[in-house]
Amino acid sequence: MMQERQNSSRVGSDAPLLVLQNIRKRYGSVLALDDVSLKVNRGEVVCLIGPSGSGKSTLLRCANALDIADEGGVIFEGKSVDTRSAEETRRIRQRMGMVFQNFELFPHLTTLRNIALAPTTVLKLDREKAEARARALLAKVGLSDKEAAYPSMLSGGQQQRVAIARALAMEPAVMLFDEPTSALDPETIGEVLSVMKKLADEGMTMVVVTHEMDFARRVGDWVVVFDKGRIIEEGFPGKIFDDAAGERTREFLRHLGWHGESSGGRPGSTSGGDQK
Amino acid sequence: MNLHWDVVWDNLPRLLAGAWMTIWLSVVTMALSIPGGLVLAFMRLSPLSLVSKPATAFVEFFRATPLILQIYWVYYVLPAYFDVQMSQIATAIVGLTCNISAFNSETFRSGIVSIRKGQWSAGRALGMTDIQILWHIILPQAALRVLPALATTWVSLFKDTSLVSIISVPELSYVGLKIRSETYRILEVLTAMAVLYWLMGYPQAKMVDWIHRRFKVVE
Numbered sequence: 001m002m003q004e005r006q007n008s009s010r011v012g013s014d015a016p017l018l019v020l021q022n023i024r025k026r027y028g029s030v031l032a033l034d035d036v037s038l039k040v041n042r043g044e045v046v047c048l049i050g051p052s053g054s055g056k057s058t059l060l061r062c063a064n065a066l067d068i069a070d071e072g073g074v075i076f077e078g079k080s081v082d083t084r085s086a087e088e089t090r091r092i093r094q095r096m097g098m099v100f101q102n103f104e105l106f107p108h109l110t111t112l113r114n115i116a117l118a119p120t121t122v123l124k125l126d127r128e129k130a131e132a133r134a135r136a137l138l139a140k141v142g143l144s145d146k147e148a149a150y151p152s153m154l155s156g157g158q159q160q161r162v163a164i165a166r167a168l169a170m171e172p173a174v175m176l177f178d179e180p181t182s183a184l185d186p187e188t189i190g191e192v193l194s195v196m197k198k199l200a201d202e203g204m205t206m207v208v209v210t211h212e213m214d215f216a217r218r219v220g221d222w223v224v225v226f227d228k229g230r231i232i233e234e235g236f237p238g239k240i241f242d243d244a245a246g247e248r249t250r251e252f253l254r255h256l257g258w259h260g261e262s263s264g265g266r267p268g269s270t271s272g273g274d275q276k
Numbered sequence: 277m278n279l280h281w282d283v284v285w286d287n288l289p290r291l292l293a294g295a296w297m298t299i300w301l302s303v304v305t306m307a308l309s310i311p312g313g314l315v316l317a318f319m320r321l322s323p324l325s326l327v328s329k330p331a332t333a334f335v336e337f338f339r340a341t342p343l344i345l346q347i348y349w350v351y352y353v354l355p356a357y358f359d360v361q362m363s364q365i366a367t368a369i370v371g372l373t374c375n376i377s378a379f380n381s382e383t384f385r386s387g388i389v390s391i392r393k394g395q396w397s398a399g400r401a402l403g404m405t406d407i408q409i410l411w412h413i414i415l416p417q418a419a420l421r422v423l424p425a426l427a428t429t430w431v432s433l434f435k436d437t438s439l440v441s442i443i444s445v446p447e448l449s450y451v452g453l454k455i456r457s458e459t460y461r462i463l464e465v466l467t468a469m470a471v472l473y474w475l476m477g478y479p480q481a482k483m484v485d486w487i488h489r490r491f492k493v494v495e
């Protein structure tokens with residue numbers, strides 16, 4: 001069972017690690033993000049929730065410049081980022097781990113090589129060191145016995161745990177999770193969420209796009225609610241889930257089957273939204 | 277009907293030398309057409325039309341005209357109008373390489389494009405450069421996917437080398453047809469040629485079948 005995190009005040013609010021300022025992003029005629037700003041403090045777990053297509057994932061991809069915002073700025077570790085400079089985007093990406101909905105492991109490499117690839121090619125670690133690091137991370141996500149396995153031999157939950165280890169191998173300052181459990185079978189969601197919980201407890205800064213309301217409620221320090229490319233509400237999880245001010249937020253939570261804390265409790269029990 | 281199989285036995289060393297030339301031509305052509313095809317594929321994938329357009333023109337020209345015409349063209353037109361002098365064997369290799377490179381480039385291009393976009397995102401999110409992603413992530417996956425198509429091209433190339441007999445390159449077809457005209461033993465010589473081609477081609481065709489089974493794409 002997940003323990004509720006201490007979150008009586010927003011942590012470290014004077015020196016934000018990542019700031020997204022007035023981001024606007026258009027895909028053809030669709031305005032995916034309309035003047036969205038987000039602040040992530042060190043050690044904080046920020047959960048982005050809201051209906052599918054409301055812009056949460058796009059914002060995440062603007063943060064590490066996988067998508068380039070049409071307008072707005074990214075400030076990371078106190079410095080403004082030129083997202084159009086290839087060199088600078090590579091530099092910030094090394095400091096931002098990302099976990100994808102569909103894992104995106106490299107199918108031609110073993111789990112060990114999946115994790116060791118970026119440390120050897122990007123950080124220029126020698127192979128032995130990189131693989132030692134990879135082994136330690138496999139142990140951390142509970143997959144020590146799978147280092148020689150190829151991704152196709154693993155369950156979805158195991159693949160996603162390898163993907164988390166792969167991102168951690170770069171020793172990032174922040175981890176971005178883009179719906180990490182939405183493509184998983186219900187029975188493997190819990191193992192991924194508990195790895196994420198462990199990371200949060202260790203003080204990792206995390207931005208999590210999720211439909212797992214129970215996770216957002218218990219692990220999140222700050223919850224941001226999206227709708228139609230805008231942030232409609234944000235606040236402490238207790239506030240958002242038990243006492244949401246906006247009718248849209250309440251409607252969204254009701255739609256996911258969230259009826260206040262009394263109904264929650266089991267990880268994954270309130271999952272909904274995108275899951276088929 | 278009198279059959280004189282001794283014609284075949286007497287000329288066997290020449291036929292075998294021709295067969296060897298056929299193999300050699302195929303290997304050299306393919307060895308040149310793999311890098312050639314890769315270069316053309318990368319050119320066609322370039323966002324710069326100054327780079328992609330010429331490659332597209334090259335590929336579409338060589339894919340859409342008969343190989344025999346291309347060989348004649350290289351043999352007669354290049355020396356006459358461009359003052360390029362080449363031996364017959366060099367001519368054959370240039371003609372075959374242009375043709376096979378065009379086919380290979382399409383194979384490679386579709387192989388590269390077939391790799392999911394998410395794989396690029398995953399590499400980029402780790403801070404890798406596009407070249408590193410291509411080299412470590414995309415090409416190794418694409419290589420397995422293009423292997424079946426490449427193997428099929430190889431088998432057609434092996435048989436199509438017979439076309440360079442028209443410019444007197446002494447490969448199996450040229451040697452065979454020459455022996456036929458010297459001896460007038462049509463059935464014996466053509467049968468011997470067919471047997472030699474089959475002995476070499478059949479194991480290759482089986483190998484291709486195996487490659488298709490072994491490297492079938494499973495998503």
